[in-house]
Amino acid sequence: MAAGVSTATVSRAFNNPEKVAPEVRARVLATASALGWMPHAAAGALARGRTNIAGAIIPTLDNEIFAAQIGGMQSAFATRAVTLLLGCSNYDRDEAFRHAQAMLGKGVEALAIAGEAHRPELFETIAARGVPYVVTYSYRADSPHPCVGFDNREAFHRMTRYLLDLGHREIGLIVQPVAGNDRIEARVAGVREALAERGLGLRAGHVREGEWSIGFGRESLRAIMSGPAPRPASRPTAVICGNDWLAIGALLEARAMGLAVPTDLSITGFDDVAMAAQMEPGLTTMRVDNARIGSLAADYLLERLGGGTPSPVPPQVPDLIERGSTAPPR
CATH class of the missing domain: 3.40.50.2300 (Response regulator)
Structure with a gap:
């Protein structure tokens, strides 16, 4: 090896850096950078039996509320080296279902889906794969789905x-x-x-x-x-x-x-x-704190991926912001 270490040490330097001496890891990273080399994610996923990929399906990115949710979600996932795939349904239930199928086919380990109004096959397909999921941006106490949002x-x-x-x-x-x-x-x-x-x-x-x-x-x-x-x-x-x-x-x-x-x-x-x-x-x-909805959803899914049984997330409560556009009627 160009770095003067074994293949196993290179693997640990990238995947379990805490198990490698700092000076050895620095040498491995410097050599990899000089050679333009990086780990092959698909090969690593096959070896570990894990993809470290989560998916999120939202209606659109044109609306800043969903962009904020994705930002909060991505930040939380990044702390655990989980990559987030994104699909936009454009408020089309068939399109949302196709995104879910594609993501499951790519091996996503968790899914966040905006809203409950989807084709029944979407949730049935997720259940058949045994993939943990959460519904975002909505909440009702009698929902059959784990929800992270507000009423x-x-x-x-x-x-x-x-x-x-x-x-x-x-x-x-x-x-x-x-x-x-x-x-x-x-x-x-x-x-x-x-x-x-x-x-x-x-x-x-x-x-x-x-x-x-x-x-x-x-x-x-x-x-x-x-x-x-x-x-x-x-x-x-x-x-x-x-x-x-x-x-x-x-x-x-x-x-x-x-x-x-x-x-x-x-x-x-x-x-x-x-x-x-x-x-x-x-x-x-x-x-509405949309970024918090995203981070709470990611935290819920991360706990599920870790084998835990997270408690239901309490509904968020939007703040009424009174400004000058309202007053008693004349």
């Missing part, structure tokens, strides 16, 4: 109750597509339940569902505020948005329509993206 229904129930306590009675709702998205379905349910507790409801013309974008937020706010209504008093005095980008669009469109926020209309978002605090007025929203 979406309760979060939007709380936001609706906040607006009701301010005195609002006519409320609009702009959300992402409900089909195939258990998180959004739960959020809509939370809004409806909070209103029902006060003997209220959502008017059909005050509910808009579509892509999570600033553009759709603008389009929806104009449709809600310009559409036919039984009487002027039935126009919404507050609009709840399924995320901050929809709410930012609604804020911009309210200004274009000559509506003063929050004097004429209160608007709320969700996630507390960086732009939310920079709007004028600042956006009332809910803050």
